[in-house]
Each structure stands twice: as C-alpha cells, then as structure tokens.
Amino acid sequence: EAGVVQSPRYKIIEKKQPVAFWCNPISGHNTLYWYRQNLGQGPELLIRYENEEAVDDSQLPKDRFSAERLKGVDSTLKIQPAELGDSAVYLCASSLEGTSLRGKLFFGSGTQLSVL
Amino acid sequence: AQKVTQAQTEISVVEKEDVTLDCVYETRDTTYYLFWYKQPPSGELVFLIRRNSFDEQNEISGRYSWNFQKSTSSFNFTITASQVVDSAVYFCALSEAKRGAQKLVFGQGTRLTINP
Numbered sequence: 001e002a003g004v005v006q007s008p009r010y011k012i013i014e015k016k017q018p019v020a021f022w023c024n025p026i027s028g029h030n031t032l033y034w035y036r037q038n039l040g041q042g043p044e045l046l047i048r049y050e051n052e053e054a055v056d057d058s059q060l061p062k063d064r065f066s067a068e069r070l071k072g073v074d075s076t077l078k079i080q081p082a083e084l085g086d087s088a089v090y091l092c093a094s095s096l097e098g099t100s101l102r103g104k105l106f107f108g109s110g111t112q113l114s115v116l
Numbered sequence: 117a118q119k120v121t122q123a124q125t126e127i128s129v130v131e132k133e134d135v136t137l138d139c140v141y142e143t144r145d146t147t148y149y150l151f152w153y154k155q156p157p158s159g160e161l162v163f164l165i166r167r168n169s170f171d172e173q174n175e176i177s178g179r180y181s182w183n184f185q186k187s188t189s190s191f192n193f194t195i196t197a198s199q200v201v202d203s204a205v206y207f208c209a210l211s212e213a214k215r216g217a218q219k220l221v222f223g224q225g226t227r228l229t230i231n232p
Contacts, residue, residue, distance in 0.1 A: 003160070004160075040125075040224070040225075041224055041225070042120075042207050042209075042222030042223050042224050042225050043161070043207075043220075043222050044222070045219055045220070048219065056219060089159065091159075091160075091161070093161075102149065102166075102211075102213070103149045103151055103166050103209075103211050103220060104163050104166060105161070105163065105220065106163070107160045107161040107162075108160055109158055109159040109160045110159045110160070112159075
C-alpha cells in the first residue's frame, strides 16, 4: 500500500515569492492534515480536512496561507507571499476516522522550505 | 489548554544500553489519548503506540515499553537493549478522545542517538 506522498521534497525560494506544496493521502483516508514543523520542535497543526471540508483551520495564518482539498483526495497548501519565518518542514498526514484508529496518523516525508 | 513537555532535548547512549524518554502532559479533558511517534532521518513520523486515559496498564512490545502514570501526568517510553536503528527523534503527543477531535498536540521531541 502506498503511503502519503508529498512533493516537492525540498524548496528554496526568495522572500515574497509564492510557493505551493502538494499532498496525496493514503487511498480511502478521509481525514487530511497539514502540519508545520520548525527546526527542533514538534509538528503544529495548520489545518485539518474531513473529506473536502476544512474542519479546523484555527492555526492557519489566513493572510498568507491557503489550502484546498478538491474532491476530498489530494490537497495543496500555498503560501503567498512567503516570509523568512515560514522556513520549516511542512508535513502532510492522513487518517481514517474510527475509535480504534483515532489519532493514528500516517505522515509523508514532508517538504523542507527555505526562504532566503 | 493541552500541553506536552519532553524535557530531554537530546540523549546519547551506547548500543545495548536501556534508555527512557520522559513525557509529561497537561490537559483538562477527562478522557484523552496519549501517543508516541518516531521520526527517523527520512522525515516521516511513524506511529508507535496510543494509550487511552482510562487504561493505565503498562504495555510492552518487544524491546519497547511504555509506563503511563495518571497521578503524575506522565507517559514514559523505555527502549531496552537499544540498537543503532533506534536512533531518531521521538515525539510524545496528546489528543482529546472524542469523535472528530483528532488534533494531536506534540511535545518538542527528544533526539535519541545510539552509538555503536
């Protein structure tokens, strides 16, 4: 079974440029997450989707960040314009709802963003 | 608010030594889940275990064991007879235990290095 696929693996941009990250979750997983992981820190949730609906985006900086999950499968996270402080690893994860599976997230390898 | 603290930033031991990773949490929820995830150098977080707050039984899985003590709000992780392949960053995490509440709050992580 294929895992969570993210691209690109690395991205280097200059500040004020736009950038986009793509995520393909595990087939059949209805819940998709975007996390940001700063160097030396644990991941922090940016947004969570249940199918195509964003059910928790309280920590998404909406002035410059946007996300979409068309058809409830793939998802794209965009930053425009990027700032120096956005340098981090952006992790995508997916999961299945269900008591026995709650909290068991499957993560991709992440996109490491460097803003110069 | 939920909070997870992993006071040990880095641990380095020699192969075959036992090592314990500490995790202390804060929550006002009466029911919750606790987790441990492993992040190898490849970047993707890998689920290791989930414990429900009403189940304080310790758990053992091969060389891994977990000690959950509600009285001290701790959920410690011990690796017995460590191996080089155990080298990774380990994260403790916490979430509410109810449907639709799959937001994990992660600790800062402990970087474990096993030296040959």
